[in-house]
Ligand SMILES: Nc1ncnc2c1ncn2[C@@H]1O[C@H](COP(=O)(O)OP(=O)(O)OP(=O)(O)O)[C@@H](O)[C@H]1O
């Protein structure tokens with residue numbers, strides 16, 4: 392009788408331009424996984440067949456939002472047994488506006504937020520014929536009554552502060568909106584914060600709140616010499632856990648602007664968070680390596696699995712199809 396091959400315990404990493412995280416992460420997994428048969432490497436893909444056996448026990452995805460083929464591969468890999476960090480299905484569906492609604496339902500404070508119809512559409516959309524469900528012109532005054540001024544106009548899906556505008560007047564708002572093209576934008580109450588934290592969140596349970604200064608130059612934004620006080624830290628941890636558990640992200644950052652002792656969640660759609668040692672600094676970088684390597688090793692060994700793993704409705708049909716006939 393032939394025995395089944397041992398399950399692969401390989402961890403693959405998909406990355407873009409970042410340079411400081413990948414090799415130390417792979418080295419850490421290889422060092423800690425040694426003796427348990429867990430290895431880690433940069434994943435190498437070259438077109439995927441639909442009947443392919445999974446090559447990796449775990450794939451850590453830092454870039455599929457920019458490389459659609461990777462996303463397609465990751466969805467199929469998830470179905471064939473690979474644990475993908477983060478869930479490619481949910482990541483693709485997620486949006487900042489949805490997250491604001493979710494936060495409100497979960498009791499996490501968020502700024503007043505409105506999602507706006509696009510300014511422009513693909514050429515085949517005819518304004519009169521195709522958009523009959525949209526009331527035009529938008530009632531900008533009513534929208535601004537909800538968000539107040541100043542307000543922040545930003546993409547519903549985006550990162551790197553691209554197309555993020557703080558507007559002080561209706562005129563500035565319309566000028567910024569008119570440049571938004573085919574991007575779906577949200578308009579958000581501007582929180583004139585007294586304090587600001589960014590929390591690195593790993594494995595839906597490990598939270599590292601770091602003081603953050605969005606007004607500083609990029610390299611100086613993580614403020615490491617003034618850690619948050621224990622009370623504030625605990626509140627940020629609790630709010631961040633609420634959000635990442637509901638979203639199911641194994642790696643994420645959650646930002647809070649603090650105003651009059653309220654923690655407003657500002658941006659928590661960061662499923663490929665900045666892990667560069669020069670921005671988060673050495674101590675946080677070491678923490679990230681530790682938590683990320685522990686997480687993927689547990690996944691590779693089958694000691695844990697993400698709770699969303701069997702959430703998708705097709706799983707039960709796949710399992711039914713695979714079950715031996717009685
Ligand atoms: N409602 C708000 N109130 C106050 N400041 C805000 C608000 N929304 C955004 N900002 C500021 O703009 C910055 C960028 O916004 P946001 O984080 O939503 O964009 P992003 O492109 O996802 O950024 P990142 O790449 O840092 O994740 C925030 O770090 C914060 O400083």
Ligand SMILES: [Mg+2]
Pocket residue numbers: 549550551658659660661
């Ligand atoms: Mg972001």
